[in-house]
Amino acid sequence: MNDQQNTWVMAASGHEVITNTQLSQDVHKLVVTAPRVAAARLPGQFVIVRLGDGAERIPLTIADSNAENGTIVLVVQAVGKSTSDLVGLSAGDHIHDVVGPLGRPSDLVVEGTVVCVAGGVGAAVMYPIAQGLAALGADVITVLGARTAASVVYADELAALGELILCTDDGTAGRTGFVTDALADLLGKRPAAVVYAAGPVPMMRAVAAVTQPRDVRTIVSLNPIMVDGTGMCGGCRVTVDGKMRFACVDGPEFDAHGVDFDELDDRLGTYREFERQAMTHVCRSAG
Numbered sequence: 001m002n003d004q005q006n007t008w009v010m011a012a013s014g015h016e017v018i019t020n021t022q023l024s025q026d027v028h029k030l031v032v033t034a035p036r037v038a039a040a041r042l043p044g045q046f047v048i049v050r051l052g053d054g055a056e057r058i059p060l061t062i063a064d065s066n067a068e069n070g071t072i073v074l075v076v077q078a079v080g081k082s083t084s085d086l087v088g089l090s091a092g093d094h095i096h097d098v099v100g101p102l103g104r105p106s107d108l109v110v111e112g113t114v115v116c117v118a119g120g121v122g123a124a125v126m127y128p129i130a131q132g133l134a135a136l137g138a139d140v141i142t143v144l145g146a147r148t149a150a151s152v153v154y155a156d157e158l159a160a161l162g163e164l165i166l167c168t169d170d171g172t173a174g175r176t177g178f179v180t181d182a183l184a185d186l187l188g189k190r191p192a193a194v195v196y197a198a199g200p201v202p203m204m205r206a207v208a209a210v211t212q213p214r215d216v217r218t219i220v221s222l223n224p225i226m227v228d229g230t231g232m233c234g235g236c237r238v239t240v241d242g243k244m245r246f247a248c249v250d251g252p253e254f255d256a257h258g259v260d261f262d263e264l265d266d267r268l269g270t271y272r273e274f275e276r277q278a279m280t281h282v283c284r285s286a287g
């Protein structure tokens with residue numbers, strides 16, 4: 001950890017939740033005070049939050065910020081005990097610490113048409129990237145997918161940045177099917193210079209499979225397990241082009257065509273089992 005990051009840790013104790021808005025059944029948008037992070041962050045960067053002293057560290061993309069108000073926007077999907085605790089916060093509650101901004105900022109490629117593909121809560125990861133691209137004058141098309149109409153998040157925000165192609169698995173909003181069906185159709189009609197993707201691992205793997213034969217540069221935002229966020233613990237290890245990388249310092253964005261998605265899926269699978277056990281324990285204790 002360098003001196004600057006150390007200062008952020010010291011200065012970042014006690015971050016007030018300004019608003020907590022439910023976006024879908026399990027996804028909430030929190031506006032949180034973090035003036036130093038709000039002033040310094042760039043698209044693609046993230047923070048690691050801890051609800052209390054000794055609590056689990058949760059990596060979250062900075063979905064947006066307001067440097068004037070000193071606030072950042074975090075979008076949280078309740079998938080385990082810690083994230084459920086986080087979405088349970090009310091306005092006026094405090095998060096113990098918010099460390100960041102972490103990770104390398106997005107490589108914003110402004111040439112030709114840029115397609116941003118977002119699945120589920122990955123929409124909040126894609127939003128700052130699309131926002132950064134649009135601000136630089138890129139022609140941005142977003143393909144946004146969700147299981148059902150009720151689980152779509154960030155559609156209005158992404159539509160404000162360019163063309164939006166909405167898909168749902170069950171056809172309750174937009175076209176029926178996965179984002180990859182819409183992406184393949186789109187690339188058949190309009191060549192793209194670059195594709196960005198964020199969402200579940202099977203989606204990012206499927207996006208890479210669509211773009212690789214077409215030779216379209218593709219950048220994915222990976223979400224491996226993270227602990228310290230400083231390249232020291234090895235928790236976020238991923239393999240890209242046969243080389244070991246740490247998503248927290250070398251990423252989180254990587255060339256999709258070089259990512260070892262099997263390894264990423266395996267490592268996340270181990271973590272999901274821990275989360276399932278923690279949730280079962282909490283539910284039993286509560287019952």
Ligand code: NAD
Pocket residue numbers: 118119120121122125144145146147167168169177178179180197198199200201202203206207221222223
């Ligand atoms: P989800 O499972 O509901 O999927 C969202 C959409 O992704 C689907 O509607 C579909 O269009 C597409 N998709 C899913 N599987 C696909 C496949 N096999 N092929 C092609 N397209 C597919 O998504 P969710 O429940 O909102 O997402 C949660 C997942 O996203 C979690 O696993 C979480 O870890 C991950 N996540 C990723 C990031 C990131 O930075 N990449 C950030 C937050 C969360």
Ligand code: FES
Pocket residue numbers: 225226227228229230231232233234235236237246247248249
């Ligand atoms: Fe520890 Fe990346 S989170 S090395």
